[in-house]
Structure formats: structure tokens, C-alpha cells
Amino acid sequence: MEKTQRGRLIVFEGLDGSGKGTQIAMLEEALRKQGRNVYVTAEPTASSTGGLLRDALGGHTRRDAYELSALFLADRIFHNVNPVNGMEQYISQGIDVLCDRYYYSSFAYQGMDADLEWVMKLNLDCREIRRPDLCIFLDVSPQQCDERIAKGRLSREIYETLETQQRIRARFFEVFDLLGDTENIRIINASRPADEIAGDIIRLLS
Numbered sequence: 001m002e003k004t005q006r007g008r009l010i011v012f013e014g015l016d017g018s019g020k021g022t023q024i025a026m027l028e029e030a031l032r033k034q035g036r037n038v039y040v041t042a043e044p045t046a047s048s049t050g051g052l053l054r055d056a057l058g059g060h061t062r063r064d065a066y067e068l069s070a071l072f073l074a075d076r077i078f079h080n081v082n083p084v085n086g087m088e089q090y091i092s093q094g095i096d097v098l099c100d101r102y103y104y105s106s107f108a109y110q111g112m113d114a115d116l117e118w119v120m121k122l123n124l125d126c127r128e129i130r131r132p133d134l135c136i137f138l139d140v141s142p143q144q145c146d147e148r149i150a151k152g153r154l155s156r157e158i159y160e161t162l163e164t165q166q167r168i169r170a171r172f173f174e175v176f177d178l179l180g181d182t183e184n185i186r187i188i189n190a191s192r193p194a195d196e197i198a199g200d201i202i203r204l205l206s
């Protein structure tokens with residue numbers, strides 16, 4: 001019997017307002033046109049842990065950075081291996097998974113206030129958490145993201161101030177340096193027209 005080829009896990013990262021949603025939708029369409037099966041997902045997930053996280057992100061419940069790291073970790077394990085719609089199910093059936101945020105966000109966001117090494121170890125040493133085939137970082141200046149957030153929303157989440165976003169962008173780059181060649185990370189200049197960015201991303205995958 002022929003073995004099914006595994007799908008790929010492609011993760012999108014970037015600051016809030018960096019255009020991840022648009023690029024994920026464009027890549028989904030392009031891959032489908034190539035005849036691939038695609039599943040689009042995001043973190044935090046729709047699980048009950050994801051609900052706790054959204055409450056904290058919205059500023060409704062205050063949580064310590066270590067507690068947030070652990071909750072994101074639990075949500076990520078669920079996201080990988082839960083038997084109903086865990087990413088592992090799709091990947092093993094040959095379906096490409098496009099995921100909006102992953103552990104790099106925990107490193108950059110929680111790693112600002114919690115011990116970065118500890119947050120990295122929690123995620124990278126956990127065998128239930130799959131290493132992505134590719135991480136695409138959409139790089140847009142914090143100022144530009146801030147303008148987009150200001151236009152598009154009535155309220156801001158806890159991390160969505162200009163100063164915090166500047167710190168987070170710097171943290172992402174520190175983390176990418178630390179990870180070096182152990183991960184396949186591509187940084188894309190995302191302050192260009194959406195079609196141009198999408199073209200670059202599709203070329204990366206062919």
C-alpha cells in the first residue's frame with residue numbers, strides 16, 4: 001500500500017497588524033490551486049484554554065507571564081494532538097496546515113517578562129509540539145502596525161501599544177538569532193503590496 005505523504009506545518013508570525021490573516025488566505029488559495037489540501041488554524045485556539053488566554057489578552061483577567069506561558073503551552077499541546085481537530089491528524093493525512101502564530105510568539109511575547117530560556121525549553125523539549133517545516137515572519141514596522149490597529153479596532157489588547165510592539169519585534173529577532181539553523185525561519189519584508197508578498201511566499205514553498 002502506498003504511504004500517504006505527510007502535509008507541511010507552515011507557521012505565520014509577526015506583530016499584531018502585520019497582515020498575517022491576509023497572507024494566510026492568499027497562500028491557502030494558491031496552494032488549493034496547486035491541488036493541495038489545506039487546513040487553516042490559529043493560536044490561541046478555540047479550546048477552553050484558548051478562552052482563558054483571550055480573557056487575559058483582552059485585559060479582563062490579569063495573569064503573570066509564567067502563567068500565560070504555561071497556558072499557551074497547554075493550548076499548543078491540545079492544538080497539536082487532540083484527536084478531534086489536532087494538527088497532527090491533518091498532517092498525517094497529507095494536508096498542509098497553515099497556522100497563525102505558534103511558539104515563536106510565546107518566546108517573543110511571554111519571553112519579555114518571563115525567563116526566555118525557560119519558555120523556549122518548555123516548548124522545544126515537548127515532544128507533543130511539532131517543529132514547523134517553515135516559519136514565515138511578516139516584518140512590518142511597529143509604527144505601521146500601530147496605525148493599522150488604530151484604524152481597524154475599537155479596543156486594544158494588552159500587548160498592543162507601540163512601545164510594547166517595538167520591544168516584541170526586537171525580541172523576535174533575538175529569538176531567531178538564538179534558534180539559528182535549528183529552524184527554518186524566513187523573514188519577509190511585509191510593508192509592500194500584498195500580491196508581492198504572496199508571490200515571495202509561494203516561491204519559498206516551491
Ligand code: TYD
Nearest residue numbers: 016043044057072101102105106109110159
Ligand atoms: P493575534 O494573532 O493577533 O489574534 P487577533 O488578531 O485575534 O488579535 O494573536 C493574539 C495575541 O496573542 C497576540 O497579541 C499575540 C498573543 N500571543 C502570545 O502572547 N503568546 C503566544 O504564544 C501566542 C500564540 C499568541
